[in-house]
Amino acid sequence: MTALPRVASLTALPLVVSLVVLACAAAASAQPSPGRQAADLIVTNGYLVTMNGAKDIVENGAVVITGGRIVAVGPAALAAQYSAAKTIDARGAIVMPGMINTHTHVSMTVFRGLGDDVPDRLRKLIFPLEKALVDRELVYWGGLHGMLEMVEGGVTTFVDMYYFEDEVARAAKAIGMRAVLGETIVDFAAPDAPEPYGGIDYARKFIAQYRGDPLITPAFAPHAPYSLDTDHLRQIAKEAEALDVPILMHVSEMPDEIARFRKERNQTPVEYLDDIGFLSRRLLAAHCIFVTDSDIALLKVRDVGVAHAMVANIKSAKGVSPALKMFKEGVRVGLATDGPMSGNTIDIVGQLGYVAKVHKLDTKDRNVMPAIDVVEMATRGGARALHMEDRLGSLEAGKLADVIVIDRDSPRMIPFYDVYSALVYAAHPGDVRTTIINGRVVMEDRKVTTVPADDVKGRMRGIGDRIRTAVAKGIQ
Ligand SMILES: [Zn+2]
Structure with a gap:
């Protein structure tokens, strides 16, 4: 009995999404081109889940980062206005706030x-x-x-x-x-x-x-x-x-x-x-x-x-x-x-x-x-x-650059109709491909860049052995 309205609401969804994308694209193309500005990092070609007030989605979008902050969010064409020290191609992936x-x-x-x-x-x-x-x-x-x-x-x-x-x-x-x-x-x-x-x-x-x-x-x-x-x-x-x-x-x-x-x-x-x-x-x-x-x-x-x-x-x-x-x-x-x-x-x-x-x-x-x-x-x-919504929690110009890239390649993420459904009911933490914090790429393509992960895990195994011995001796 409930199948009909559910199908109807599903088919309505892509229309809503594309209208949002069009609105974003129109707004961006109305801006005068400022020439190629310097940026630290661009994440481009991703499916942007902005989590801004309007919950805008940009199906093929870019996030531009400079000095630890997001300076621009919009269609992928936006990337051409910037010259960045590093570009991450998020083709086929979700890009969202951390x-x-x-x-x-x-x-x-x-x-x-x-x-x-x-x-x-x-x-x-x-x-x-x-x-x-x-x-x-x-x-x-x-x-x-x-x-x-x-x-x-x-x-x-x-x-x-x-x-x-x-x-x-x-x-x-x-x-x-x-x-x-x-x-x-x-x-x-x-x-x-x-x-x-x-x-x-x-x-x-x-x-x-x-x-x-x-x-x-x-x-x-x-x-x-x-x-x-x-x-x-x-x-x-x-x-x-x-x-x-x-x-x-x-x-x-x-x-x-x-x-x-x-x-x-x-x-x-x-x-x-x-x-x-x-x-x-x-x-x-x-x-x-x-x-x-x-x-x-x-x-x-x-x-x-x-x-x-x-x-x-x-x-x-x-x-x-x-x-x-x-x-x-x-x-x-x-x-x-x-x-x-x-x-x-x-x-x-x-x-x-x-x-x-x-x-x-x-x-x-x-x-x-x-x-x-x-x-x-x-x-x-x-x-x-945390009372930090003025700085964190969404992909918006002016916010701190905490951005993640989530793959859509695993079987559980295909097909892809509703990004929120995919994230909540299907995604696995191992689908996170890249993690950017304060504008710094802390993990790229599943490799943590800032600390030697194997050494950290080795230390943990050593501490685990110490604790196992203590428990066996009856510390509790
Ligand atoms: Zn607690």
Whole structure:
């Protein structure tokens, strides 16, 4: 019974796309030719998914990059107006803004695959392992290894909270990734801070070190509403405001977190955070699984960003965040993987299908969370969650040059009718061919250019051996 309207809407789609392309071409040809201007890099002949406000598609387009920024986007003919030091031919491929991973703990790649499918592993396994083993070397190499995976999967910006966050920053600079990085603050001794709340001082130094960096945005990362007391949360909110930096935190993630705030304060964690003046545009709240309708209204009015980590949340069997409702109501929702122990992979392409399909299942409605909205959350939505939409998230002149090229050659990407459907329901992170961050080609034709990938993987194997030995000796 539903076949007819679906076929009708499919056949209507190419018409819409070609009208958009014509509109773009007409606009470009009306411009006077400025002669051949110098540019650093041109990505041309690609199928451009701009993710701009109108969601323009350019079937055969070019992106021109100079000084780390996009200077022009339009039909491929545009490339003739520029003389570039390097040109990437994206014929037959999708060109789109880089994906944004709004919440992870990248260095935890070292622990990936340990203690899966067992209950309460956070307290029984992860915390003891971190206490015994986490040091600068582990954080740097574990981080760099995870970043390899993200670059190979088309992630150009990631948000991280862990310990020794200056080592994560050093690794991000080495590989050339953009990142928002927060030193974790907890009310117990941490691997890099023997005193409870020692993370605050560590964070202050880290923020001073990386303030103004072109790739790194330093942040405070209080672990969760239940693992810091009210006074320290207030202090962090005040300092973040004074220093003009973001705050990263897990919010409404744990069933016992919800039960505790209900019992102790008769509030939700979000209501509590609002009460103490903690909800603001500075906050990027990860998970938000158990938020109520009134919590969602608070998150919207306080302009809080939300990191939606679907795969991690369903793997842990905690529940499905009402991200669909939040997105519809205009909350700033981006996509996230959480740490590599939680969702096991940390690319965003691998999240897309789950986000679409689980929300459909959750609401028993196949029409909700269409592919185009999922791609928006992975790009522009992530930028909005970070309050960086003026700089990131779309292919538009003036934005930072974070651009990826995705192949359409694999059998799963053929035939090619609807790019959003192809990206969400068929693409694999291994289809990402080239990753450009801040105008720099960090991966070209599947080869990472900035760090020796084999060496990084070798280091990870060595750390893996060390951890395997520690676990065998009963460190947990
Ligand atoms: Zn997390």
